[in-house]
Structures are given as C-alpha cells and as structure tokens.
Amino acid sequence: MNETPPPPAGRAHEEHGTHVLPPAVLLGTAAALLGLTVVTVASSRVDLGAWNVVLALAIACSKAALVALFFMHLKYENRFQLVVLVSAALFAVLFVAFVVFDTTQYEPGIRAWLERPKGG
Amino acid sequence: MSDPATGHAPAGPAAPGSTRFLAHHFPSMEAQLDTSKLGIWLFLGSEVLFFSGLFTAYGVYRANHFSLFHYAHHFLDWRMGALNTVVLVLSSLSAAWSVRCAQLGQRRGLNATLLLTLVLAGVFLVVKYFEYSHKLHNGIAWGAACRPSEAILSTLPPDVRALPVPKDLGTFFSIYYLMTGLHGIHVLVGMGLYVWLLGRAGRGDFGPGYYVPVDSVALYWHLVDMIWIFLFPLFYLM
Numbered sequence: 001m002n003e004t005p006p007p008p009a010g011r012a013h014e015e016h017g018t019h020v021l022p023p024a025v026l027l028g029t030a031a032a033l034l035g036l037t038v039v040t041v042a043s044s045r046v047d048l049g050a051w052n053v054v055l056a057l058a059i060a061c062s063k064a065a066l067v068a069l070f071f072m073h074l075k076y077e078n079r080f081q082l083v084v085l086v087s088a089a090l091f092a093v094l095f096v097a098f099v100v101f102d103t104t105q106y107e108p109g110i111r112a113w114l115e116r117p118k119g120g
Numbered sequence: 121m122s123d124p125a126t127g128h129a130p131a132g133p134a135a136p137g138s139t140r141f142l143a144h145h146f147p148s149m150e151a152q153l154d155t156s157k158l159g160i161w162l163f164l165g166s167e168v169l170f171f172s173g174l175f176t177a178y179g180v181y182r183a184n185h186f187s188l189f190h191y192a193h194h195f196l197d198w199r200m201g202a203l204n205t206v207v208l209v210l211s212s213l214s215a216a217w218s219v220r221c222a223q224l225g226q227r228r229g230l231n232a233t234l235l236l237t238l239v240l241a242g243v244f245l246v247v248k249y250f251e252y253s254h255k256l257h258n259g260i261a262w263g264a265a266c267r268p269s270e271a272i273l274s275t276l277p278p279d280v281r282a283l284p285v286p287k288d289l290g291t292f293f294s295i296y297y298l299m300t301g302l303h304g305i306h307v308l309v310g311m312g313l314y315v316w317l318l319g320r321a322g323r324g325d326f327g328p329g330y331y332v333p334v335d336s337v338a339l340y341w342h343l344v345d346m347i348w349i350f351l352f353p354l355f356y357l358m
C-alpha cells in the first residue's frame with residue numbers, strides 16, 4: 001500500500017493538529033475507560049446513600065476527561081479548543097445546578113399547596 | 121483546484137503539501153485544518169448545551185421524586201447498558217485509530233477502522249432496539265401511555281413488586297426515551313457520516329495532507345460516546 005512515513009517528531013510539535021497518537025496511548029485510554037466502567041458498575045452495588053450518584057458522576061467525569069484529552073487530542077491541541085469544551089461544560093453544570101437548587105427550594109411549598117385541605 | 125464535494129481529482133492518498141482539497145477561501149492547508157477544528161469544537165460545545173436541557177429535566181425530576189427514580193430503574197437492565205458502554209468505548213477507540221491511520225496515510229487501516237466504527241455503532245443500535253422493543257411490548261412507554269404489563273411487573277424483585285405502580289412512572293420513561301432517543305439519533309447520524317467517510321476513503325481522498333473529515337467526524341463520535349458515559353450510570357445504575 002502507499003504508506004507515507006509520519007512527519008518528523010519535531011515538526012509535529014510545531015504545528016497544531018498534526019500530532020499522531022501512538023497505539024499505546026490509544027489502547028491505554030480504551031483500557032482505562034473499560035476499567036472505569038467496571039468500577040462504576042461495582043460502586044453502584046455498594047450502598048453509599050446520596051454519595052452513590054456523586055461517585056458515579058465523578059467516575060463519569062474522569063472517563064469523559066480521558067476521552068477528551070486523548071481520543072479527542074485535547075492534550076495536544078491549541079488550548080482554545082479546551083476553553084470551548086470546558087466553558088460549555090461549565091455552563092451546562094451551572095444550568096443544571098441552579099435549576100435543581102431552585103426547584104428543591106420551592107417543591108415543599110408546591111407540595112403543601114397541592115395537599116392543602118380542600119376548600120381552604 | 122477541485123471541489124472537495126465533487127472529488128473530480130485523481131485517486132490516491134492526499135500527500136503532505138497537496139492542496140487538492142484546499143477550499144479557495146483558505147490561504148493554506150494548515151489554516152483550513154485549524155479553522156475546521158475550531159468550527160467542529162464550537163459545534164461540540166453547542167451539543168453539550170443542547171443535551172444540558174435534558175440533563176436539567178433529569179436533575180429536577182430526580183431531585184423531587186427520588187423514590188420514583190429508584191423504582192423505575194428496576195425496569196432497566198444494567199447488563200444491556202454496560203454492554204453498550206463497552207461497544208461505544210471500542211467504537212471510540214476505532215474512531216481515534218482511524219484518525220491515526222489517515223494521518224499516517226495507511227489506507228487499509230483507515231478503511232478497516234472506519235468500517236469497524238460503523239459496525240460497532242450498528243451493534244449499539246441493535247442492543248438499543250432490543251431494549252426499546254422489550255419495554256414497549258410490555259407497556260413501558262412514555263407519559264400517560266406507560267402501563268407496565270403483569271409480565272414485566274413479575275420480573276421485579278419481590279420487595280419492589282410489593283409496591284404499588286407509581287402513577288408518574290411514565291414521566292421517568294419520558295425522560296429516559298428523550299435522552300436515550302436523542303442520543304440514539306446522534307448515533308444514527310454518526311453512522312451516516314461513517315458511510316460517507318468510507319466512500320471517500322475508498323476513493324483515496326484522505327492522507328497525511330488532508331484528513332479534516334475523518335478528524336471532525338471522529339470528534340463528533342467521541343462526544344456521542346462521552347454523553348453515553350453520563351447516561352449509563354444515571355439511568356442504569358442507581
């Protein structure tokens with residue numbers, strides 16, 4: 001086949017985007033993701049109360065970070081790409097967190113209103 | 121120079137320095153690559169925000185009705201979810217490898233990894249199809265249409281079986297079908313994109329000098345994987 005040799009390592013560092021991931025990094029990332037999947041399933045079997053979801057999300061975030069840094073090349077890219085992803089993720093977290101705080105604030109009031117004595 | 125869409129150029133991998141696929145408004149291939157990357161990353165950022173609305177619905181509903189969530193998750197088979205997690209991780213590995221092959225000009229490897237990614241995406245949807253059809257045949261639909269059959273209720277653990285069926289069970293499944301369904305649509309779109317990439321790779325469009333489409337689609341595919349990484353524990357493991 002027409003195999004073209006990879007660009008010299010020095011050049012790869014000068015130009016963004018020409019970084020070629022070595023097989024060891026690709027396989028290592030996938031192995032870590034599969035390992036963390038086992039950890040997340042195992043951790044759901046242990047009753048930690050409210051901490052179960054915190055742990056599950058922490059594991060999911062580290063898996064997402066592995067995907068972003070290695071599979072998506074973010075570790076080797078122009079930092080601006082990282083800023084785009086992280087800011088989108090921060091706004092998503094802000095959105096979920098504030099709406100959930102707000103609803104838990106008002107839910108007892110709504111429940112009391114729904115369960116009020118009829119005619120009152 | 122030829123238009124990337126029409127591909128009238130002669131076959132053979134794009135060599136470094138080739139400007140066969142350089143769009144006329146870019147000064148160089150490097151500028152085109154950098155711009156494409158920024159563009160796809162902005163799109164992925166908007167995708168994160170797109171899904172955040174549904175994650176908010178999930179968060180609000182779960183915060184207020186935790187016992188219903190705990191009840192409802194007994195209808196989801198974690199083994200199916202875990203299987204699909206493994207399938208998607210492997211497809212992401214294959215997608216990342218396809219970028220490597222394109223960058224190195226390995227045509228056979230590129231074709232193989234693109235095809236493998238497509239096949240694994242198909243496997244994901246087949247598993248999802250079995251899950252959905254099993255639920256829908258047993259009355260586990262969305263909203264008011266959610267009326268679980270006796271057959272599926274009898275498969276619940278005895279302590280869960282003893283509880284009355286919550287009247288808002290359908291709301292949980294509305295969220296479930298919306299989130300996994302929107303994710304499934306993304307998988308379907310990804311499969312279409314991989315079919316397109318396979319066609320272009322077969323024609324020999326990609327090589328060290330031009331691999332923007334392979335890279336961009338792989339980035340999209342990794343985001344689809346990333347969203348499933350969150351959906352899996354949130355729905356199947358609670």
